[in-house]
Amino acid sequence: MSRAQHERARPNPNRPLREDLVLQACLEAYGGVRREGRLSDRALEFVLRRKTLLYSTERRAVAERVYALLRRQRTVDFLLEHSQHNFETLDGTRQDVMRLAASRILHGEDPNYVSRTSGLSGTDLTVLDRLPDAAAELDALPDAKRFPIAASLPDFLAEKFRAVFGKDASRAAEAMNERAPLNARVNALKGDRDVLQARLAAEDVESTKPTPLSPLGITLETRLNIFSLQNFKDGWLEIQDEGSQLLGMLVDAPPTRVVDACAGAGGKTLQLAAQMKNRGDLHALDVDEGRMEDLRKRARRAGVHNVRTQIIPPEGPEAEAALAPLKGQADRVLVDAPCSGTGTFRRKPDARYRLTPESLEMHVARQKALLERFSTLVKPGGRLIYGTCSVLREENENVVEDFLSRHPEFTVRPVAEILGAELGKKVGPGPFMRLAPHLHGTDGFFGAVLVRAK
Numbered sequence: 001m002s003r004a005q006h007e008r009a010r011p012n013p014n015r016p017l018r019e020d021l022v023l024q025a026c027l028e029a030y031g032g033v034r035r036e037g038r039l040s041d042r043a044l045e046f047v048l049r050r051k052t053l054l055y056s057t058e059r060r061a062v063a064e065r066v067y068a069l070l071r072r073q074r075t076v077d078f079l080l081e082h083s084q085h086n087f088e089t090l091d092g093t094r095q096d097v098m099r100l101a102a103s104r105i106l107h108g109e110d111p112n113y114v115s116r117t118s119g120l121s122g123t124d125l126t127v128l129d130r131l132p133d134a135a136a137e138l139d140a141l142p143d144a145k146r147f148p149i150a151a152s153l154p155d156f157l158a159e160k161f162r163a164v165f166g167k168d169a170s171r172a173a174e175a176m177n178e179r180a181p182l183n184a185r186v187n188a189l190k191g192d193r194d195v196l197q198a199r200l201a202a203e204d205v206e207s208t209k210p211t212p213l214s215p216l217g218i219t220l221e222t223r224l225n226i227f228s229l230q231n232f233k234d235g236w237l238e239i240q241d242e243g244s245q246l247l248g249m250l251v252d253a254p255p256t257r258v259v260d261a262c263a264g265a266g267g268k269t270l271q272l273a274a275q276m277k278n279r280g281d282l283h284a285l286d287v288d289e290g291r292m293e294d295l296r297k298r299a300r301r302a303g304v305h306n307v308r309t310q311i312i313p314p315e316g317p318e319a320e321a322a323l324a325p326l327k328g329q330a331d332r333v334l335v336d337a338p339c340s341g342t343g344t345f346r347r348k349p350d351a352r353y354r355l356t357p358e359s360l361e362m363h364v365a366r367q368k369a370l371l372e373r374f375s376t377l378v379k380p381g382g383r384l385i386y387g388t389c390s391v392l393r394e395e396n397e398n399v400v401e402d403f404l405s406r407h408p409e410f411t412v413r414p415v416a417e418i419l420g421a422e423l424g425k426k427v428g429p430g431p432f433m434r435l436a437p438h439l440h441g442t443d444g445f446f447g448a449v450l451v452r453a454k
């Protein structure tokens, strides 16, 4: 790294932001999501990689502002459309300048400062003065109309949130619109989290505290780039939400034969390898070659060497043939199924706008098919663990119930029997794990443990 690059990467919270550069980068990244259909993290990465002149504080501001707007996109559009009658006919860049400014005000920034720092030549920002009236209009709407707009959810999803959370739907959606904490899991192959906390303190990480539910987790607050920490490079920690850690804990993997059927980039695979104390056979399967490659890199960093990765075809006789050697062989099979991601809106705020009733149906059909296929790998007496990062019943309880109706050889094992009564009660109620940000501070996760008769 050159001295100039090092200087730019060094966080200095007292240096004023160069607002014109920040705004330009925000417009490019937000435009990439809204108009070119890019995923938010990819759009930001794409833009920020080229903005080599931005300081780290400015990069952070760009990411925060774009995410904040994506979280509140429907609300912001309502407010602007009701503050300026011709808003919808303005050119895209002007609209986005106004959206970014309105979102900053909505998130508590001083309106005068926002107006002063948001103007691109020719953009009239007097619209911002009328936002409070539009907000009052929104508040006055009947609840059924107000909720989807205030929560920035598509109508069909707002309805589903009501079905799941009832009178807590607003609180649940609000919590999904907060920034997620930065959580990590200690690599138990290296040591415990007290030791990790001490090591991070020695590396100048400002604050770490234990996560309340997962005994493996810490929440970090730091302006440093996690990936440049020596502890990260040495495999002491993995970035992983606390809810995801709890789902991993449900597997309770013995050091024998375990299958992680939708292993992806290996968030849970590495946790399972640690549960297995690096012994036995851990089969990590996925259809995505790129993610499997990431998994292999992460496994090397974590010092994991009981994992075998296998790319499998997504369906059809080839998929069945690829799985044949594992049929009836596994003590544990984790199906961490692809899903709507409704539990992870805090981290992927744009995901909600891509979801449709049709795509949800597609997820459900695939979840049922995956559970069916991978259940055949469980040996008698073994366990099938089904999980999603969705809060919707369609993808969770209903998929499990559908499976059980066709498979009397499987029965539900209450999660409290795996996690212990105290923790089990916190992640319940009922036999399944059902996590949500407003209740647990985690991402939304579902987990079910099914046991195959001997």
Ligand SMILES: C[S@@+](CC[C@H](N)C(=O)[O-])C[C@H]1O[C@@H](n2cnc3c(N)ncnc32)[C@H](O)[C@@H]1O
Pocket (backbone or CB within 6 Å): 244, 261, 262, 263, 264, 265, 266, 267, 268, 269, 285, 286, 287, 288, 291, 312, 313, 314, 315, 336, 337, 338, 339, 370
């Ligand atoms: C929720 S993600 C898994 C996350 C991962 N377990 C972790 O903890 O990081 C779901 C994964 O399922 C994979 N997948 C999709 N269809 C599949 C199939 N037919 N067989 C196996 N994996 C599949 C996707 O590629 C994706 O990586």
